[in-house]
Amino acid sequence: MPYNKNLSPKQLSLFTSLALALLAALTALIIRFHVLVFVASFVFVFTAAYLLISYAIKTYTNRQIKILYKLISRTKAGKKEVYYYRNILPEKNLDEVTQDVEAWAEQRKVEIEILKQNEVFRKEFLQNLSHELKTPIFSIQGYVETLIGGAINNPEVNVKFLERTSANIQRLVNLVDDLDEISKLETGELQLNPKLFVIQDLVKEVFELLADKMTEKGIVATIKKGCEQSITVLADKEKIRQVLINLVDNGIKYGKQNGTIEASFYKTPSKTVLTEITDNGIGIADEHSSRIFERFYRTDTARSRKIGGSGLGLAICKHIIEAHQQTIDVRSTPDVGSTFGFSLKAE
Numbered sequence: 001m002p003y004n005k006n007l008s009p010k011q012l013s014l015f016t017s018l019a020l021a022l023l024a025a026l027t028a029l030i031i032r033f034h035v036l037v038f039v040a041s042f043v044f045v046f047t048a049a050y051l052l053i054s055y056a057i058k059t060y061t062n063r064q065i066k067i068l069y070k071l072i073s074r075t076k077a078g079k080k081e082v083y084y085y086r087n088i089l090p091e092k093n094l095d096e097v098t099q100d101v102e103a104w105a106e107q108r109k110v111e112i113e114i115l116k117q118n119e120v121f122r123k124e125f126l127q128n129l130s131h132e133l134k135t136p137i138f139s140i141q142g143y144v145e146t147l148i149g150g151a152i153n154n155p156e157v158n159v160k161f162l163e164r165t166s167a168n169i170q171r172l173v174n175l176v177d178d179l180d181e182i183s184k185l186e187t188g189e190l191q192l193n194p195k196l197f198v199i200q201d202l203v204k205e206v207f208e209l210l211a212d213k214m215t216e217k218g219i220v221a222t223i224k225k226g227c228e229q230s231i232t233v234l235a236d237k238e239k240i241r242q243v244l245i246n247l248v249d250n251g252i253k254y255g256k257q258n259g260t261i262e263a264s265f266y267k268t269p270s271k272t273v274l275t276e277i278t279d280n281g282i283g284i285a286d287e288h289s290s291r292i293f294e295r296f297y298r299t300d301t302a303r304s305r306k307i308g309g310s311g312l313g314l315a316i317c318k319h320i321i322e323a324h325q326q327t328i329d330v331r332s333t334p335d336v337g338s339t340f341g342f343s344l345k346a347e
């Protein structure tokens, strides 16, 4: 048994009763000098004292422990708890109680950590959001004030300023739409509508949709050789279209002039289909790749080059793919390129 400077209730009762019994027996011995008197009073006082003291200690500690458990669980005793307090709790020894309290404290610590983290997230979110709102609002304010101040009558700039105002308003609308989408996905409000479709066809449609943007940058998008054979997946087609639009759009925005985007498809043994979108663009450094799926997260390159949107695209992609109970991830090397891959259920 390990050395413990706190005596157990049993030991405490034992030692106190022994001391009392010895004292009583010695007193008896002084009054009546006889071995039998000594032994008899010792045995009697010891037994009585031991029973009384251990009962008193047990009752007292049980009451204290009960208060402790009530504090820990912070509930009003229901039927189950009453049974627990009456029958199971008295059987617990102090070591078990200590273990329970330690486990409780540990759990609290974890909960507090999560709360602290959420608090950091909340602060970051508000900070990012106000930053994202400020930029277009300040430009709109600037253009409108300049127009009111007289530029409205200057045919050289008036239309240009109005167009820029309109572009900034569009940016705000996109931001609000994205936020709306994220909050719907997070509250689980958005219902998936899964159906069967050929993933290559959808990718081709997305390439088509973004063709102008690609031409502007001289980017050529293709389906990888050997991946042309149609693969049918079961997923919410419109939501997956949204994922693909963001991935291909990122491939263009963060791609090099005259670069390439390539889509590839693989069936896995676990009856899923892996879709990958690969570009040969600026790539992502290791320290960023684990964070780019967070809301508003953008790499320094994206920020400093002032390309890209609000940084909500990948957060939305992740939500959509996770709502399908699938995964999305990235492999990337700076200046070489990036591959974003996500899985979907095969037909």
Ligand SMILES: Nc1ncnc2c1ncn2[C@@H]1O[C@H](COP(=O)(O)OP(=O)(O)OP(=O)(O)O)[C@@H](O)[C@H]1O
Residues within 6 Å of the ligand: 246, 250, 251, 254, 255, 279, 281, 282, 283, 284, 292, 297, 298, 299, 300, 301, 302, 303, 307, 308, 309, 310, 311, 312, 313, 314, 315, 338
């Ligand atoms: N293909 C890529 N190559 C290099 N960096 C990328 C690529 N895709 C994403 N990133 C980085 O990850 C960040 C987050 O991407 P995400 O799609 O969430 O935001 P965004 O494209 O900047 O804005 P949004 O999609 O909201 O318009 C980007 O800002 C960029 O820094």
Ligand SMILES: [Mg+2]
Residues within 6 Å of the ligand: 246, 249, 250, 309, 313, 314
């Ligand atoms: Mg994006």
